[in-house]
Amino acid sequence: MGSSRGNRNVRARRAVKAMKLLGISREQTAPVLRRLVELYDDNWQLIEAESYRALADAIFDEQANGGPANGGDQVQGQEELDLELEETGTMPEMFTPEDDDQRPSTSLAVVRKDPDNRITAPRSRTGSRANPLGPDPTQAASPTQTRALSKRRQMQMQMMDGDFQQPVFLREPKPEPVDMDAVDCLNVQPGLIHRSRKRSAPSSEFLALPPPEQTPTQISEGDKNRTTQHCRNREMPTLSVEPANSTMNNGTGSGDGNVQEAPCLDVDIASSPRGDVKMSLKFCIDPSKFHMPALEAVLKMVEDKCLRSHKVLPPDFSIRGLMTEMCQCVVQLGTKHTAEHNTQSDTVGNGSLSENAISRKRKARGEPLVSKGSESGPANSTLAQQHHLALSVSKTIHDITDISKGEENVRISIADESGREKCPPSFYYMPTNAVSQNALVSMFLAKIGSEDCCPECFGNCLSAPAPCACARETGGEYAYTLDGLVKPAFIDECVSMNRFPEEHHRVFCKTCPLERSRNKASPEPCRGHLVRKFIKECWSKCGCNMQCGNRVVQRGIRCNLQVFFAEEGRGWGLRTLDDLPKGTFVCEYAGEILTNTELHERAIQNMQNARYTHPILLDAGWCSGGEPKDEEALCLDGTFYGNVGRFINHRCCDANLAMIPVEVETPDHQYYHVAFFTSKKVEAFEELTWDYGIDFDDERQPMKPFECLCGSRYCRGGRRHLLRKERRRSRVTGTAGRAEVLEGC
Numbered sequence: 001m002g003s004s005r006g007n008r009n010v011r012a013r014r015a016v017k018a019m020k021l022l023g024i025s026r027e028q029t030a031p032v033l034r035r036l037v038e039l040y041d042d043n044w045q046l047i048e049a050e051s052y053r054a055l056a057d058a059i060f061d062e063q064a065n066g067g068p069a070n071g072g073d074q075v076q077g078q079e080e081l082d083l084e085l086e087e088t089g090t091m092p093e094m095f096t097p098e099d100d101d102q103r104p105s106t107s108l109a110v111v112r113k114d115p116d117n118r119i120t121a122p123r124s125r126t127g128s129r130a131n132p133l134g135p136d137p138t139q140a141a142s143p144t145q146t147r148a149l150s151k152r153r154q155m156q157m158q159m160m161d162g163d164f165q166q167p168v169f170l171r172e173p174k175p176e177p178v179d180m181d182a183v184d185c186l187n188v189q190p191g192l193i194h195r196s197r198k199r200s201a202p203s204s205e206f207l208a209l210p211p212p213e214q215t216p217t218q219i220s221e222g223d224k225n226r227t228t229q230h231c232r233n234r235e236m237p238t239l240s241v242e243p244a245n246s247t248m249n250n251g252t253g254s255g256d257g258n259v260q261e262a263p264c265l266d267v268d269i270a271s272s273p274r275g276d277v278k279m280s281l282k283f284c285i286d287p288s289k290f291h292m293p294a295l296e297a298v299l300k301m302v303e304d305k306c307l308r309s310h311k312v313l314p315p316d317f318s319i320r321g322l323m324t325e326m327c328q329c330v331v332q333l334g335t336k337h338t339a340e341h342n343t344q345s346d347t348v349g350n351g352s353l354s355e356n357a358i359s360r361k362r363k364a365r366g367e368p369l370v371s372k373g374s375e376s377g378p379a380n381s382t383l384a385q386q387h388h389l390a391l392s393v394s395k396t397i398h399d400i401t402d403i404s405k406g407e408e409n410v411r412i413s414i415a416d417e418s419g420r421e422k423c424p425p426s427f428y429y430m431p432t433n434a435v436s437q438n439a440l441v442s443m444f445l446a447k448i449g450s451e452d453c454c455p456e457c458f459g460n461c462l463s464a465p466a467p468c469a470c471a472r473e474t475g476g477e478y479a480y481t482l483d484g485l486v487k488p489a490f491i492d493e494c495v496s497m498n499r500f501p502e503e504h505h506r507v508f509c510k511t512c513p514l515e516r517s518r519n520k521a522s523p524e525p526c527r528g529h530l531v532r533k534f535i536k537e538c539w540s541k542c543g544c545n546m547q548c549g550n551r552v553v554q555r556g557i558r559c560n561l562q563v564f565f566a567e568e569g570r571g572w573g574l575r576t577l578d579d580l581p582k583g584t585f586v587c588e589y590a591g592e593i594l595t596n597t598e599l600h601e602r603a604i605q606n607m608q609n610a611r612y613t614h615p616i617l618l619d620a621g622w623c624s625g626g627e628p629k630d631e632e633a634l635c636l637d638g639t640f641y642g643n644v645g646r647f648i649n650h651r652c653c654d655a656n657l658a659m660i661p662v663e664v665e666t667p668d669h670q671y672y673h674v675a676f677f678t679s680k681k682v683e684a685f686e687e688l689t690w691d692y693g694i695d696f697d698d699e700r701q702p703m704k705p706f707e708c709l710c711g712s713r714y715c716r717g718g719r720r721h722l723l724r725k726e727r728r729r730s731r732v733t734g735t736a737g738r739a740e741v742l743e744g745c
């Protein structure tokens, strides 16, 4: 197969580059390559087969033989080939799709193994030896030859291990033998592992070992040894695997009796052109004694072992966190942010977890929940830029038995009865809010005056003869009953406020932060913000205990919830698995605390990336204490980091949840928790819905526009509404047109 000169030079440079990665210089490669090209009559596929195996073989053979096989730099009687092998310094390490036709083939040459399982020269399809310039292998070797041969042997090892790892010198991932359930998930909805209950095949988790029929015990003894050696070469430790039926070791010893030594450990990392990055741990076990343990049990056991070995670990240490950190490092190294990362990782760690951990630590020390961008410096700003990237690349994985991964008091399962076997889009589960970057949430204990707390109280404030100072916000009466429910009158008023906003007190900013973020130079007039009813819960400066009846939201989710696929076109939704009386706290809407400016920028970015935000404005106190500064006009966005609140679908007017602002750590109305309570009795398996309060005619909302499919007879955003809207518009403009159907979920 002939090649054009330009094409030939590109291929030659690639060959030189590939050899360089094996430690072979350009000077060593060039003459051999020229001869090989001649000999193969310009058939580059033979040279490139098996990642340039023939070329490498020929070079090693030549070194072992003490010089060119034919006694000179050129093939006898041939003119030197015109190969331009100058250094370009821009050799691509990873092939692009356009390179497909020139990609080194792995199919033409066949690796042969002799009866001792030693590799012999590859053969091309035509049966010719792939290293024809090589010496007679029967000749005795000199010390130089031995060195060259051992290098060659090393290279052969690398090539043989290619069966079990990605190619050594080209960073193109090879297809991996993965569990089909996982493949389904990765293909259909990146980042999830959905174990189908319907399938009879053994289910597996990401990072699970292959099922017994695929375990490396099926490879020959020779292969096994080779893999073991490969691990030892890399100085990788061996793992002990404890059978699942043995007693779980909770940090008191290794419980060895039943433990088998894992003979080898192989760590692979591969990326695909779609942006999926996969790391895998592989090791061999005796399948007859092995039962797959639960991933959580494995993580727990490793954490216990780490604790035993290192004695002291940070309180928020977790193997999952460590693995997330690994993903983050891959992303940062892979996206050439190494230098920034090296300084950041020591100080702030990875995006989500460490940021969250910092918030928690700060909270515990009574420091402001978050620092301003200027205080936190450039490290934080880079973090903010990178954590969404990390999300899109590392694709967080859902655990369908508990989407919160243990972050909540209760397990929240994922159910998809539609048969599509998909999972919700990936996001980081975070049970409480955390500042993204610039938002200013001042949480100073000193700012909580005696009128905002009850240091004199003891036990349960609700049982005290008189209401404490924390009830001041609700008119001197607690909003909660002794059963922990919001009082019906309170709920009804919140519902009515949402349903008939025009009948309730609204305030108008002089220059509204929302409008300012849209157009700083000449903001439009404020459209008004409802003066909402707040609940003020007791908190750390209060004398009561955690079981005090005036602490409901801060104790977290108590009822059994499930994320399910709502088939009517509304995407994923949230439902209760319990009967819930009116006034029950269901969950809060947790997310990143953003300034409106940040939200605006993100909304634009997300529109471009076809990723939409689900923000909630924290605007209930915007105009009460003068004009809020940009960094104080806040909102919550659960798109990338959030809790189950992000799954609550909208229902016009007769939704069964009411949203109530709840103050816990901050007495002002700038920052508060967005809490959902049942506004009526809800039966088990009923979908939980909330009226987003959307004005479906306002096309400037920072939320993805959608055609409402709530099914309520009071629906304000359904198809009929859109048709009416269109008719109105055509009456005004005099054009008859079709209704514009806005994109659903």
Ligand SMILES: C[S@@+](CC[C@H](N)C(=O)[O-])C[C@H]1O[C@@H](n2cnc3c(N)ncnc32)[C@H](O)[C@@H]1O
Residues within 6 Å of the ligand: 424, 569, 570, 571, 572, 573, 614, 645, 646, 647, 648, 649, 650, 651, 704, 705, 706, 707, 708, 709, 710, 744, 745
């Ligand atoms: C906060 S999310 C709710 C969870 C969402 N269904 C999901 O699958 O992630 C809001 C989005 O859900 C969809 N949605 C919520 N309520 C809806 C409704 N009544 N009709 C149609 N789509 C709805 C819209 O796409 C909306 O942008």
